[in-house]
Amino acid sequence: MENSRISVLVGNNDEEALELGRRLKNGGAKVSYSQENVLHIQREFMRSSPDVLILSSETKYKEDLCTLLRQSANAPMIIIINEGAVDLSLRDYADLVLDKTDRNALNKLFTRLFGNSSAGSSLFGIQPFAGLDRMIADALFELCITKNYNGYLFILEAIKLASQSGPVSRGISKDIYPSIAAKFKVTPWSVERNIRTAIHSSWAKSAASVKREYFGPFTLDSSWIPTNSEFIFIVADRLTLRMGGHI
16 A cells, blocks of 8 residues: 655745745655635645644744644644744644754654654655656646546656656657657657647646746746746756756
């Protein structure tokens, strides 16, 4: 049986929160984000029922929020990132308090969530690092590309090929489409068309924070929709970096 995955809600969606989320995903967690507002956090908590909630010490009314969530039937582990001076009172309602200035803060967080990586398993029973196939599937799910799209398997395979190829051999029409077409016994034109349809159909459904996480400044233009090659190679490069590789 496949090990279950820990779900984490990060109570912010700024650049630092997105970077923390990327590191947690690299460890195998399922991550979602909320605005740094207790009502938004509470609403997202009710929607996703995460195992872990990570808050900033600067979140207003966090004490009331934590007290309320601790009383819920699916109470999460609460972790608070201490942004300013040491506040011992945070320990009254948090399971773990991390000092932002502590160089070992990230290691402490990963140890608490994933356990000792050398042990091969974690506190929550998941492997500390996800394989490439699972990371691609998770990325597509976050971007609202699901198995009901005819192009789902084509995109998954295209990102895998792009992740494993060097920059010189990244010809999407010359190399990737024909390779996928041969594997699935369809035409390269069919591969291109189904990938394009899946990207365009799912783009409006994807959360702005998720699109920003993968595509960065491109998303500042609200009218921008990635082409097939942009989508495949940008996502492939993001996942390569998460796995500790180089573009």
